[in-house]
Amino acid sequence: MEAIIIKDLTKKFGSFTAVDHISFEVGQGEIFGFLGANGAGKTTAMRMLCGLLEPTSGQGTVAGYDIYKQRDLVKQNIGYMSQKFSLYEDLTIKENMRLFGGIYGMSDKEIKMKGEQVIQDLSLQNEQNALVESLPLGIKQKVSFAVSTFHTPKIVFLDEPTGGVDPIARRIFWEMIYEAADRGITAFVTTHYMDEAEYCNRISIMVDGKIEALDTPSNLRKQFGADNLEEVFYTLARKAKRGDD
Numbered sequence: 001m002e003a004i005i006i007k008d009l010t011k012k013f014g015s016f017t018a019v020d021h022i023s024f025e026v027g028q029g030e031i032f033g034f035l036g037a038n039g040a041g042k043t044t045a046m047r048m049l050c051g052l053l054e055p056t057s058g059q060g061t062v063a064g065y066d067i068y069k070q071r072d073l074v075k076q077n078i079g080y081m082s083q084k085f086s087l088y089e090d091l092t093i094k095e096n097m098r099l100f101g102g103i104y105g106m107s108d109k110e111i112k113m114k115g116e117q118v119i120q121d122l123s124l125q126n127e128q129n130a131l132v133e134s135l136p137l138g139i140k141q142k143v144s145f146a147v148s149t150f151h152t153p154k155i156v157f158l159d160e161p162t163g164g165v166d167p168i169a170r171r172i173f174w175e176m177i178y179e180a181a182d183r184g185i186t187a188f189v190t191t192h193y194m195d196e197a198e199y200c201n202r203i204s205i206m207v208d209g210k211i212e213a214l215d216t217p218s219n220l221r222k223q224f225g226a227d228n229l230e231e232v233f234y235t236l237a238r239k240a241k242r243g244d245d
């Protein structure tokens, strides 16, 4: 079964079309990069896919649930992580796990077992009782990702998950994404880093609300006669009429 299927998904704010008839499918366990210049409509599209915003028109299912009629089921079957919203800084790692596990409807026993597993996998024995605010950004992001996939969602939405960390920490973070994908979790990722776009199975590039390109990184390089994805991205983004807000 496909993890995400959308057809002609559109969102208007008044007379302004933020997302304009976008269509694609994402497979279970696929790592899908969702790229676009500032203001292209990525956040708006992602909010519709997460069941947070009702589309104006079009169709879609996420994790097998309808994005109009089954928004609560969509929310229960996905994970979400962004650089801006992730962990509570004034709680410890363990307290964050308890809180989010509870929100995701996991039992106390499950939270304890899974929590211990995560602490062990990420070698965080010494940090587990430290307040999140005292941790380095790279560790915070790893913990955020572990928490966002704590309840084994079908899909995890990652909104610029690695902003602000160095390339080595980003590489380690991507290993976590690959491991999750191996366990069958689909990763839907927005990023501004083109090296990260190369790590995706397929990427789409959005310009002014529309998807202008969608394929594997190597096919896109071929299609645009480009040496790298940066060139592909800028060829398309240059056409954009929208800019920063």
Ligand SMILES: Nc1ncnc2c1ncn2[C@@H]1O[C@H](COP(=O)(O)OP(=O)(O)OP(=O)(O)O)[C@@H](O)[C@H]1O
Pocket: 013, 016, 018, 036, 037, 038, 039, 040, 041, 042, 043, 044, 045, 242, 245
């Ligand atoms: N609630 C809203 N009301 C009116 N316009 C909106 C609203 N939300 C977003 N927009 C507009 O829709 C367009 C797409 O915004 P969106 O945040 O989805 O883009 P984005 O690709 O995520 O950009 P960025 O990378 O800068 O976050 C922008 O022009 C934005 O101003």
